[in-house]
Amino acid sequence: MEAFIQRRKRKAMSEMNVVPYIDVMLVLLIIFMVAAPLISQGVDVDLPRADAEPLPDDQRQPLVATVDREGNYFLNMGDNQDSPMSAVDLATLVAAHxxxxxxxxxxxxxxxxxxxxxxxxxxxxxxRAGAPKVGLMTQPPE
Structure with a gap:
């Protein structure tokens, strides 16, 4: 007689191994925790686009604050628009306006x-002088 070898049938495992996914999620969590403070720092500025449209004519004349290559400040209002002014004077004029x-x-x-x-x-x-939004002036591309 043949010996009956009793084979045990293995059931297919229906569980998913989630350990690798947990490892990936923990790495992503650490990356975002480190990167989040770096993203939130800085000055809130509405940056112009490369193909920005000029300001419409019906809009108010903007205040243009200029810094030259020596670090001198200028403002397009007042009697001496071509003479440099201090940071305190510039802030005072902008706040008043x-x-x-x-x-x-x-x-x-x-x-x-x-x-x-x-x-x-x-x-x-x-x-700090009270400007809610600050734009950056650019020249159109050549």
Whole structure:
């Protein structure tokens, strides 16, 4: 007689191994926890697009704060528009003008050779003076 070998049938495993997915999720969680504070820092600015349209003619004349390559500040209002002014004077003039007309747009015009830190300092100065939004002035592409 043949010996009957009793074979045990194995059931197919219907459970999914989720350990690799948990590992991936933990790595992503760590990456996002590290990156989140870096994203939220900085000055809130509406950056212009490369093909930005010019301001419409019916809009108010914007306040243009300029920083040249030496780091001097200028403002397009007042009697001495071509003479440099201090940061305190610029902030005072912008704050006074924005109290009279809070809807006036504020634009920063920075020299291409000026350090990025000086443009950011000017934007922070304008923000502290009460400008809700600060735009960046550019030249159209050639």
């Amino acid at each position: 924005l109290q009279l007309d809070p809807e006036t747009p504020v634009v920063v015009r920075g020299d291409g050779q000026v350090a990025y830190a000086q443009v950011v300092q000017l934007m922070v100065l304008l923000q």
